[in-house]
Amino acid sequence: MSASTATLAELLICACAEVWRDAGDPGGEILATGIGVIPRLAQGLAKLTHSPQLLITDGEAYLTETPVALGAKTHAGRAYSGWMPYARVFDALWGGRRHALVMPVQVDRYGQANISCIGEFARPKRQMLGLRGFPGNSVHHLNSFFVPQHSPRVFVAGEVDVVCAAGYHPGRWPAAARGSFPGVHRVVTDLCVMDFGGPDPWGGQGLRVVSLHPGVSFEQVQAATGFPLARAPELHETPLPTREQLEIIRRLDPNDLRGQQLKDNPPLTRKAA
Amino acid sequence: MALNKEMSAAQVVARLRDGMTIGIGGWGPRRKPMALVREILRSPLKDLTVVGYGGPEMGMLCAAGKVKKLIYGFVSLDFIPLEPYFRKAREAGAVEAMELDEGLLHWGLRAAAMRLPFLPTRVGLGTDLMKINPGLRTVRSPYDDGEELLAMPALKLDAALLHVHRADRWGNTRLYAPDPFFDEWFARAARACYVSCEELVERLETDEADAQCNSFERNLVTGVVHAPGGAHPTSHVSIHGGGYGWDAAHLTRYCAGAEADDGWRRYAEEFLAGDEAAYRRAVGGLEKILALPRQVF
Numbered sequence A: 001m002s003a004s005t006a007t008l009a010e011l012l013i014c015a016c017a018e019v020w021r022d023a024g025d026p027g028g029e030i031l032a033t034g035i036g037v038i039p040r041l042a043q044g045l046a047k048l049t050h051s052p053q054l055l056i057t058d059g060e061a062y063l064t065e066t067p068v069a070l071g072a073k074t075h076a077g078r079a080y081s082g083w084m085p086y087a088r089v090f091d092a093l094w095g096g097r098r099h100a101l102v103m104p105v106q107v108d109r110y111g112q113a114n115i116s117c118i119g120e121f122a123r124p125k126r127q128m129l130g131l132r133g134f135p136g137n138s139v140h141h142l143n144s145f146f147v148p149q150h151s152p153r154v155f156v157a158g159e160v161d162v163v164c165a166a167g168y169h170p171g172r173w174p175a176a177a178r179g180s181f182p183g184v185h186r187v188v189t190d191l192c193v194m195d196f197g198g199p200d201p202w203g204g205q206g207l208r209v210v211s212l213h214p215g216v217s218f219e220q221v222q223a224a225t226g227f228p229l230a231r232a233p234e235l236h237e238t239p240l241p242t243r244e245q246l247e248i249i250r251r252l253d254p255n256d257l258r259g260q261q262l263k264d265n266p267p268l269t270r271k272a273a
Numbered sequence B: 001m002a003l004n005k006e007m008s009a010a011q012v013v014a015r016l017r018d019g020m021t022i023g024i025g026g027w028g029p030r031r032k033p034m035a036l037v038r039e040i041l042r043s044p045l046k047d048l049t050v051v052g053y054g055g056p057e058m059g060m061l062c063a064a065g066k067v068k069k070l071i072y073g074f075v076s077l078d079f080i081p082l083e084p085y086f087r088k089a090r091e092a093g094a095v096e097a098m099e100l101d102e103g104l105l106h107w108g109l110r111a112a113a114m115r116l117p118f119l120p121t122r123v124g125l126g127t128d129l130m131k132i133n134p135g136l137r138t139v140r141s142p143y144d145d146g147e148e149l150l151a152m153p154a155l156k157l158d159a160a161l162l163h164v165h166r167a168d169r170w171g172n173t174r175l176y177a178p179d180p181f182f183d184e185w186f187a188r189a190a191r192a193c194y195v196s197c198e199e200l201v202e203r204l205e206t207d208e209a210d211a212q213c214n215s216f217e218r219n220l221v222t223g224v225v226h227a228p229g230g231a232h233p234t235s236h237v238s239i240h241g242g243g244y245g246w247d248a249a250h251l252t253r254y255c256a257g258a259e260a261d262d263g264w265r266r267y268a269e270e271f272l273a274g275d276e277a278a279y280r281r282a283v284g285g286l287e288k289i290l291a292l293p294r295q296v297f
Helices: A007-019 A038-050 A086-094 A134-140 A177-180 A218-223 A243-250 B009-015 B032-040 B055-061 B083-093 B100-112 B182-188 B248-257 B263-271 B276-282 B286-290
Strands: A031-034 A060-064 A099-102 A143-147 A185-191 A190-193 A208-212 A231-237 B021-024 B049-054 B067-075 B098-101 B119-120 B137-140 B148-153 B157-168 B190-201 B223-226
Touching: A007 A038, A007 A099, A007 A143, A007 A185, A007 B055, A031 A038, A038 A099, A038 A143, A038 A243, A086 A099, A086 A134, A086 B100, A086 B276, A099 A134, A185 B223, A208 A218, B009 B032, B009 B223, B021 B182, B021 B190, B032 B055, B032 B157, B032 B190, B032 B276, B049 B055, B055 B067, B055 B098, B055 B263, B067 B083, B067 B100, B098 B119, B100 B119, B100 B148, B100 B182, B119 B137, B157 B182, B182 B190, B248 B263
Parallel strands: A031 A099, A099 A143, A143 A185, A208 A231, B021 B049, B021 B157, B049 B067, B067 B098, B157 B190, B190 B223
Antiparallel strands: A185 A190, A190 A208, B119 B148, B137 B148
16 A cells, blocks of 8 residues: 555545644644535544544544444444534534535635526526525634635635635625634635645735646646636645555545545546646 | 313314415324324315425325425435425425425424524525525624524424324323324424324323433413324334334335326325325224334335
């Protein structure tokens, strides 16, 4: 087992796990919520490596200090440290002690995100899930996004069709209230890792590339994005998974559900497009 | 005097009226009062406003033409993320939609439960929530902070429909679910609350630990319906073991039907033509329902 046999999905799990490293609240005992297979594996990896203090759930209603493996057939052997039904999730997130990693369908230059519908809300071209918890999450705690297929259809040229998660949009926040927006911490995609540390987040110029996955160029990321991106001065290659990380990932996902999350389960280094 | 709130599902539905606002407990494909929903599907009721954390009940009620308006945070079957009949109804513009944040829906039920006109919150600020729900208003804090907040209006329900593990004829209930979701708030927000249960007993008189599984008081409960397997095809698991998982095969078939123009008509013919006993037979019998394995996440 080595980095050379790792897959892109495994690299993404490691990159996603980084969103919880000292994010906003160093050493904070915040609730880490990863929604989707790769974010959820990332949440477990973060807890088992750099951030053991995180609160995580078993994927249902209980807190556990031991991340559960995906794809188990029974609940046998599970041990719980506490209870986290949805009512408590809301209480916790309204109190701000949470950082979620979620998978929006559209993201714009302001960091606004959509999972509600495509087209006009009154009569959508494509109805999706609904707002879910995006509005409340976005104004109460830090969030990060995972996008498994970086394209201009996700990173749209204008604004997202329905702003479910608030972003750095100057027209949507009175100037005095901008300081209360918790922000978008990281955006991890199949091409790169980004943040909102660009020159002017409230002017629509915040999203910048901080690391590129092996074999990916900045130009390639820009071409797959519907608006201009900034380039971090310390732009580097996304770290490869370590042996320890790979062992943990494979233990948390013995049935390789992660291998089904990206089209054709590409190897770690992509051929140039 | 002994209270006896036992009713049949048909008696519950006979108390409902066209145009009512009905809250439905559970969450997505979990613990939906489907036996009561099926009775609505069999009835001539129409123009309902349906409130909840939506699962197949919302899709079915849309498909059957019962819905005027949906109030929801999402409609999903989890393992099938997009509820196909809900999508069809939305994309055809066939139903009004009040799409809310999940927590905001909870807040609206709480406001109704507390008989307040609204509850303030930051949820929705900075988003399109007020654009897609033009009836929502903001309110300014009267204190020194002067903060502008969203005023989530009370979501008053004419009736709430819930499904629990055990109940007695007085309306006492026991909920042994891993997550009770927001059933309590549906009960408190409603003028009448009807509870279906897996097991109906004469009187619940139990120990302290069991009594803590009583999520809401019996004086909120108008009627109790004995409906074993009544959450099928959604799940109904118990922290004491037992219970049943959602019926993935049934739900997959239900969803696949949405691809055909007459898919709902065929589903209704096969599963809703008779009473609840006929439904249980059509899906393989109560034993088969009770043996459906709990999903592991």
